[in-house]
Amino acid sequence: MLNFDFYNPTRILFGEGQIERLARLVPAGARVLVLYGGGSIRANGTYDAVMSALKDHTVFEFGGIEPNPSYETLTQAIALVKRENVDYLVAVGGGSVIDGTKFVAAGAKLDEDPWTILEQHAKNVRAALPFGAVLTLPATGSEMNSGSVITKKATQEKFAFMSRLVFPQFAILDPTRTYTLPARQVGNGIVDAFVHIMEQYMTVSGNTKVQDRFAEGLLQTLVEEGPRALAEPENYAVRANLMWTATLALNGLIGAGVSQDWATHMIGHELTALYGLDHAQTLAVVLPAMLRERREAKRAKLLQYAARVWDLREGDEDARIEAAIARTEDFFRSVGVATRLSDYGLGQDVVPAVVNALEAHGMTKLGETGEVTLAVSRKVLERSL
Amino acid sequence: MLNFDFYNPTRILFGEGQIERLARLVPAGARVLVLYGGGSIRANGTYDAVMSALKDHTVFEFGGIEPNPSYETLTQAIALVKRENVDYLVAVGGGSVIDGTKFVAAGAKLDEDPWTILEQHAKNVRAALPFGAVLTLPATGSEMNSGSVITKKATQEKFAFMSRLVFPQFAILDPTRTYTLPARQVGNGIVDAFVHIMEQYMTVSGNTKVQDRFAEGLLQTLVEEGPRALAEPENYAVRANLMWTATLALNGLIGAGVSQDWATHMIGHELTALYGLDHAQTLAVVLPAMLRERREAKRAKLLQYAARVWDLREGDEDARIEAAIARTEDFFRSVGVATRLSDYGLGQDVVPAVVNALEAHGMTKLGETGEVTLAVSRKVLERSL
Numbered sequence: 001m002l003n004f005d006f007y008n009p010t011r012i013l014f015g016e017g018q019i020e021r022l023a024r025l026v027p028a029g030a031r032v033l034v035l036y037g038g039g040s041i042r043a044n045g046t047y048d049a050v051m052s053a054l055k056d057h058t059v060f061e062f063g064g065i066e067p068n069p070s071y072e073t074l075t076q077a078i079a080l081v082k083r084e085n086v087d088y089l090v091a092v093g094g095g096s097v098i099d100g101t102k103f104v105a106a107g108a109k110l111d112e113d114p115w116t117i118l119e120q121h122a123k124n125v126r127a128a129l130p131f132g133a134v135l136t137l138p139a140t141g142s143e144m145n146s147g148s149v150i151t152k153k154a155t156q157e158k159f160a161f162m163s164r165l166v167f168p169q170f171a172i173l174d175p176t177r178t179y180t181l182p183a184r185q186v187g188n189g190i191v192d193a194f195v196h197i198m199e200q201y202m203t204v205s206g207n208t209k210v211q212d213r214f215a216e217g218l219l220q221t222l223v224e225e226g227p228r229a230l231a232e233p234e235n236y237a238v239r240a241n242l243m244w245t246a247t248l249a250l251n252g253l254i255g256a257g258v259s260q261d262w263a264t265h266m267i268g269h270e271l272t273a274l275y276g277l278d279h280a281q282t283l284a285v286v287l288p289a290m291l292r293e294r295r296e297a298k299r300a301k302l303l304q305y306a307a308r309v310w311d312l313r314e315g316d317e318d319a320r321i322e323a324a325i326a327r328t329e330d331f332f333r334s335v336g337v338a339t340r341l342s343d344y345g346l347g348q349d350v351v352p353a354v355v356n357a358l359e360a361h362g363m364t365k366l367g368e369t370g371e372v373t374l375a376v377s378r379k380v381l382e383r384s385l
Numbered sequence: 386m387l388n389f390d391f392y393n394p395t396r397i398l399f400g401e402g403q404i405e406r407l408a409r410l411v412p413a414g415a416r417v418l419v420l421y422g423g424g425s426i427r428a429n430g431t432y433d434a435v436m437s438a439l440k441d442h443t444v445f446e447f448g449g450i451e452p453n454p455s456y457e458t459l460t461q462a463i464a465l466v467k468r469e470n471v472d473y474l475v476a477v478g479g480g481s482v483i484d485g486t487k488f489v490a491a492g493a494k495l496d497e498d499p500w501t502i503l504e505q506h507a508k509n510v511r512a513a514l515p516f517g518a519v520l521t522l523p524a525t526g527s528e529m530n531s532g533s534v535i536t537k538k539a540t541q542e543k544f545a546f547m548s549r550l551v552f553p554q555f556a557i558l559d560p561t562r563t564y565t566l567p568a569r570q571v572g573n574g575i576v577d578a579f580v581h582i583m584e585q586y587m588t589v590s591g592n593t594k595v596q597d598r599f600a601e602g603l604l605q606t607l608v609e610e611g612p613r614a615l616a617e618p619e620n621y622a623v624r625a626n627l628m629w630t631a632t633l634a635l636n637g638l639i640g641a642g643v644s645q646d647w648a649t650h651m652i653g654h655e656l657t658a659l660y661g662l663d664h665a666q667t668l669a670v671v672l673p674a675m676l677r678e679r680r681e682a683k684r685a686k687l688l689q690y691a692a693r694v695w696d697l698r699e700g701d702e703d704a705r706i707e708a709a710i711a712r713t714e715d716f717f718r719s720v721g722v723a724t725r726l727s728d729y730g731l732g733q734d735v736v737p738a739v740v741n742a743l744e745a746h747g748m749t750k751l752g753e754t755g756e757v758t759l760a761v762s763r764k765v766l767e768r769s770l
Binding site: 001002003004005006007008009010012013014015016017018208209210213214215216217218219220224225237240241244245249255256257 | 398507595602609
């Protein structure tokens with residue numbers, strides 16, 4: 001086990017009806033900005049529930065935060081915060097809205113261009129507005145972590161930052177608020193959580209028994225509950241298990257003390273930036289190809305994954321590994337997410353374009369050992385066509 | 386899944402060498418009281434490491450906090466805190482020292498008799514001194530939770546309190562600091578952590594897939610690493626897995642959203658108060674008897690436990706359950722903790738004495754459904770002779 005520093009002060013309020021508690025979770029007298037995405041929270045009642053809970057607060061609102069939240073949009077929110085002297089933020093939505101709110105929280109305290117937060121890996125973040133989150137889409141884990149991924153449309157760049165100053169103070173997780181999600185978003189969320197876990201788990205072995213078993217438990221739960229969430233969208237128990245799993249997939253716990261990979265994400269970010277694929281679509285495409293390409297380096301862990309997650313314990317080792325990867329692909333497709341670039345109308349020309357983008361962004365030694373060079377990334381992309 | 390409110394702001398600094406970080410974790414200028422137990426931390430170098438890290442602070446010390454930390458001892462520490470205007474506490478030890486430090490932290494801010502904290506279930510705790518912990522014994526989880534168990538020697542009473550004001554600000558977990566522990570303490574710690582997990586896991590089923598699998602992962606890790614920790618006391622990987630497991634066993638995570646039992650602990654507390662058994666000894670005695678007595682109520686979960694923790698998946702259901710309980714007892718004995726009252730020289734007269742104590746303390750409806758009445762507790766005690 002590697003030495004680690006684990007800290008996660010986000011308070012989780014889980015279950016049906018918890019939105020009402022916003023009334024007391026947000027400080028009395030605060031000037032509150034409610035941030036959200038498209039109109040879905042208006043259609044499904046979540047917007048009304050939030051506004052009702054905040055009826056005794058001074059509330060402003062900022063809608064229109066897009067998937068892959070953009071610098072261009074969020075700087076407008078920062079301007080609103082400064083103009084109206086907002087001192088508390090409430091994100092209502094999925095990972096994009098919460099990531100965007102983190103950027104607003106930090107950016108509102110900066111005098112310089114907030115894009116510098118990405119350029120400087122948050123080293124210039126010395127303060128942030130406090131905020132809470134009302135989660136409507138189990139997927140990214142942003143509701144209980146200190147990370148954020150922001151896209152600059154003008155330059156097609158997509159970068160992450162992390163800062164302990166942007167942990168949500170609280171996150172409300174009400175599984176009933178996910179009942180009306182479109183199937184595409186549910187499937188994407190499941191794949192996103194699955195690959196978050198895999199990036200922390202599928203590494204060279206580090207004698208991290210607890211972290212491994214927690215990761216495997218989360219993966220098994222996704223495998224069991226993912227397809228059921230699509231088939232039975234109003235099954236509370238299924239939605240609850242899924243929601244808590246997605247949060248725990250990326251709250252720092254299973255990654256504490258383990259080497260982490262994240263090569264799949266880095267390649268995936270370029271695919272989204274260049275071609276506009278959903279984040280989860282890029283992960284479903286890249287992960288299986290990555291596992292096949294890196295099979296020898298991760299042999300022991302792939303066998304453990306095959307045994308413990310897919311119950312593949314007998315027969316030839318290579319066959320077990322290939323079967324586990326094939327099951328992973330089948331699982332992604334079973335929740336509606338295609339696993340080949342060609343499924344998204346993309347072809348061979350993607351390979352040099354993404355490799356060039358990786359090079360331009362310094363992503364030349366990815367993975368927990370730095371072995372995913374540009375040459376390896378090229379092979380991964382070729383396997384994913 | 387039940388609605389839940391999960392919050393745990395304790396920062397964990399895990400790994401060899403982390404004690405040095407005390408120098409900056411404790412605020413500069415603080416008047417620090419270092420609390421500890423017996424002399425073992427002096428003999429093994431932990432005391433020196435702590436004092437060296439705090440050499441630029443104003444440091445007082447209070448040793449002699451006993452196992453099952455007592456009101457009588459701790460009120461002396463509170464007096465020292467008040468007399469010297471101490472404003473930061475550092476607990477160096479296991480669960481007893483950390484529990485005791487929590488009592489000191491809260492008691493130092495009270496004008497009234499601090500025993501009222503126990504009597505009033507911490508309702509009168511409105512402030513507490515900040516503190517951190519250096520853990521030397523993986524066992525109770527006190528280093529990352531807000532609970533504390535205090536004994537009043539004068540009346541042989543042992544009660545718990547919980548307050549969000551007594552989360553440690555940080556906890557340093559350095560596995561090398563556990564190398565020199567006596568085997569009895571290591572074994573006790575393993576049993577303590579195991580039963581903490583069981584109290585949260587072995588309940589009526591609540592469709593809590595993640596919590597179940599996390600609990601099972603922790604139990605499996607204890608089963609694998611417990612005997613190895615005794616056989617290879619300086620195996621870093623084993624000690625690290627054990628240390629992190631014991632912390633996660635009772636930091637609120639696996640208990641969030643699940644009904645919890647704790648009947649074994651309540652009966653165990655009376656055995657310690659009346660006869661001075663180690664806490665873990667009482668748990669090793671009571672748990673197997675409790676599982677046998679409550680077999681029908683917990684049938685589904687016992688079968689899941691048999692399958693997932695002990696790989697007992699085939700054959701007659703009752704035989705599987707009995708085998709899983711027998712394996713549990715074998716495991717306790719394998720780490721040196723006996724599982725019968727008679728092993729500790731106790732006999733039939735214990736039964737009415739403990740039942741009377743339970744009645745006197747209002748412990749008449751224990752367990753997650755309240756079904757462990759005094760009559761059931763009596764049967765459990767009879768099974769544990």
